[in-house]
Amino acid sequence: MLEDIFSGLRSAADQTSNIGEKTLITVALILIVWLLIKVMRVVLHKIISSERIYFLTQRALFWILTLGVVILIGLIWFKALNFLVFGTGALIALAGLAMKDLVLNIIGFAFIEFKRPFKIGDRVEIGDFYGDVRDIQLFQFALIEVQGDKRLATKNQTGRTIYVPNREIFLQPLINDNYEFRFVWTDITVPITHESNIDKTKQILSVAAKEYMQGLLSDSSDKDLQRFNDALDMFNSTKAPGITMQLDGSGIDLTLRFLCPHTEIAKAQSMVWEDVHRRIQLVDDITYSPTVYRISQSRPESSLS
Numbered sequence: 001m002l003e004d005i006f007s008g009l010r011s012a013a014d015q016t017s018n019i020g021e022k023t024l025i026t027v028a029l030i031l032i033v034w035l036l037i038k039v040m041r042v043v044l045h046k047i048i049s050s051e052r053i054y055f056l057t058q059r060a061l062f063w064i065l066t067l068g069v070v071i072l073i074g075l076i077w078f079k080a081l082n083f084l085v086f087g088t089g090a091l092i093a094l095a096g097l098a099m100k101d102l103v104l105n106i107i108g109f110a111f112i113e114f115k116r117p118f119k120i121g122d123r124v125e126i127g128d129f130y131g132d133v134r135d136i137q138l139f140q141f142a143l144i145e146v147q148g149d150k151r152l153a154t155k156n157q158t159g160r161t162i163y164v165p166n167r168e169i170f171l172q173p174l175i176n177d178n179y180e181f182r183f184v185w186t187d188i189t190v191p192i193t194h195e196s197n198i199d200k201t202k203q204i205l206s207v208a209a210k211e212y213m214q215g216l217l218s219d220s221s222d223k224d225l226q227r228f229n230d231a232l233d234m235f236n237s238t239k240a241p242g243i244t245m246q247l248d249g250s251g252i253d254l255t256l257r258f259l260c261p262h263t264e265i266a267k268a269q270s271m272v273w274e275d276v277h278r279r280i281q282l283v284d285d286i287t288y289s290p291t292v293y294r295i296s297q298s299r300p301e302s303s304l305s
Contacts (some may be wrong), residue, residue, distance in 0.1 A: 026073050033069045037062055101167060105139040108166030112136055117169065118176045123263060127172035129162050140165050177262045186265050187257040188273055190280075191289040194251055201254055201286050202243050208275040209241035209258040212268065216260070251289025 040061055048054040111117075113136075118124050122133050123146065131143030143162040177184075192201055241258040256276075260268030280286050 022076055025076055029069050029072055033065050036065060040065075101165065102139070104167035104170070105165050108169045109136070109138050111169060112141065112166060117174055123177040125175040125177075126164060126168055129164055131162055132157065134161065138166075183259045184262045184265065185257055186260050186269060187255050188269055188276070189253050189255045190276060191251050191253050193287045193289045196252070196287050196289075197283075197285040198245070198252065198254070200283065201280075204276055204279045204286075205243055205254060205256040206241055208272050208279065209256055211275065212272050213239060213241075213259060253289075 041058055044054055044058050048057060118133055120133050120136065123131070124133060129143060131145045133141060134144050135142040140163045143164060145158045145160040145162050147158050190201065190205065239259055241256055244255045246253045256272070258272065
């Protein structure tokens, strides 16, 4: 029955060149398809219990009916050959637009595989996304989300997974914490009193940082040590810890700056702090500087009357 209706409309369109009649036929086709879509949704909802299957089925039928009415309207308004050329060009253009992201994702996958800007296990930041690379697929790569300050001790995995399209590798800046040098500089600040032995405190800080670094590199292979030293040369840096001093009203702040793995900042700070605190407890001429707040309140000699 539906085929007979469309056939009759098509025959009527072929027999007329009047713009008004073509317009009426076009409106009639659109109304028929609109009603069919409405009825189709009601019927499908009654016979299909699965919401997912219902959604997929109604979307497929919607696009089939829409494509059919577009073809019929095109044949009504244009000659068959002209419409065929026009329709083919339009379909190619639409397909190109629809597949642009798909093609970019595939090219991005090839770039990631051959150029290797990152690999599984690396901690990367790309655009607004930050996390550990868990998987690299044809169209996207997965990150285990990391939140918190990216350069301090508060960054931790949240347990959520971020799926990033591969095309973002061409569109967003990429930072790979592991790519060249997996270490970062971090620091701890030790507040001491003005009367404390500053030189001894500096020595304690320096020894604690050097022992931490020696323990960190003791299990490394010769190849890893060579890469570590090469990276230091490339960044014009040194693995020796640095100590700076700053005076304030309550005492002296000595800040120790040392290298640690970018994924273990909190652990490194805790280990060095424990060592420093243990050493300070063994000497008598170093005292922590307390932060003291004094609140003064004036009282009148007599109440106001």
